[in-house]
Amino acid sequence: MQELFLVSKSPFSPRIFVHIHQLAKPRPHRYNTASTFRNIALFKRDKFDPFMATIRQSLPAPATPSPPNFNGVRRIAGTLALLLVIALLWEGGKAFGRANDYALNIGGVTLDLSIFNDEQLPHLGAIAAAFSEPAGRNAPPLYEFLARQAAFTLWEAVRGFAIGALIGFALALLFTYSALLQRGCLPFVVASQTVPILAIAPMVVIWMSRADAKAWAVPVIAAFLTFFPVVIYTLRGLTSVAPTAVELMDTYAASRAQVLFKLRLPNALPHIFTALKLSATASVVGAIIGELPSGSQSGLGIAVLDFARYYNQSPPRLWATIVVAGMLGIAFFGAVALAERIIVRWKSETSE
């Protein structure tokens, strides 16, 4: 996902493009099955290039791929450049629309440019300014209001994320050890994601209210979105173990639990983190959507509903809410990515 995101920048700067290619290169330290093949490839390379192999072996220390690391700086510069381009397109479009009076006549066909007017696409400056204006009559400034709603939604999202991750992990474990369960249940797990969440959300709200656990209605709805990637990726991580790696455990007469904890789980960790990063953003989306039918008083979803209702009076407020929702998802994603960096330490420093 990360790579896709980066590739999308490529049209804007050839330098970023080169950088992306470096990032997207197969990394020298993949763990799972690929590692075995890599090792064999390494052997083959040694075989075909004995001279280099000898030199490599006689080196006092192995050459680690650690070029001077400007990746962080470059990445931030790239992101800023992308934001700048979007801002330029945004304001450029608005200026173009206004100059043509929001209608462009091309050979008799009139092109409607009203999408660029201030109601439908407010100035970026207006959106920024809205943050410091009151959120409503006698209300605190919008940034304060949105921060409070975001905190509320984040707490729902975090609980949903946790529930989803736990359920997803438990299902993946079951499926790893029972082929029957996997064959029987996995199709339903996949099918569950084809059901629109907006259809399920009201039912969950009703059930949870009846069970006297209304505060858990939105987290459960969010969990419905987050458990899925965890099941799929964890299952893959637990099962994509090199056959010889399992045989090695057999030669030690290792128990099933030992194979799980010393081989399958560590092998699955990078996969699990990929899933958790997807789940983090999905849990924010799930929480916001879950709030819509929940009858809740707070949350970003409720703010979206309110500001959409009064959109004609102040378009920038809805846009500001969208910006905050986006930032919330990115922040959650970033937190999980940070945890991954700390826990999955065996990767090289050039890795993502």
Place this chain on the structure above:
Amino acid sequence: MTAIISIQHLNKTYRSKDGASVHALDDINLDIARGEFVSLIGPSGCGKSTLLRIIADLIQPSGGAITVNGKPAKKARTDRDYGFVFQAPTLYDWRTVLKNVELPLEIMKHHKAEREARARAMLQLVELSEFADKYPWQLSGGMQQRVSIARALAFQPGILLMDEPFGALDEMTRERMNNELLRIWSSLPDMTVIFVTHSISEAVYLSDRVVVMSPRPGRIAEIIDIDMPRPRGTETRDLDAFFHYSSHLRHSLREGIAQHE
């Protein structure tokens, strides 16, 4: 000398993916003495790896009897009587070199201090002490394989089973690894090694005995005693006996293949 591994009338047939029945091993009889260095050599498809895996109890034979250390192969495996070295190093990427060597000791529930001391001693044995804290991807192929040998020896098994461990290395590295292996073997009294290879010079250089196998079905074509003085070194490869055994082995292998063409 007592037989540490005894194989009688061993047979193995298995079903291939397309349903055909493959006769992999046919009536194998072999006794291996304690402390012996025995190589299994033969063309691909002769069942040498299968035979090694049956000794290791990773594969079950279809018929015949096999005892390892005087017990059934399964018992020998659960008693951790042997260490196994695969063709690929099979190191766990999330563990440092030291932790990889500690792996079997962790599984056998040794204490932490003892684990580390033993693993460090093993790394010293394969001369990789300064790489203890590196991750596998930071090492060359030859180094990785030395780590996997250290790991196989960490719990001091009496038997070392090696499945073409240097098969993917270049000639120079392989010769150095052969010397390393002989040095390690001679420093561990009574260590029995069964070594699968497809290299004639490697088999002659290392072994006390070479078991020549022929394919379809896998059979023992000939067992050759290698009577060359130890310790062996670079000069061993220049001995007349070395050339004699090598060419004998080459002829024996060629006959084995020719019979089936």
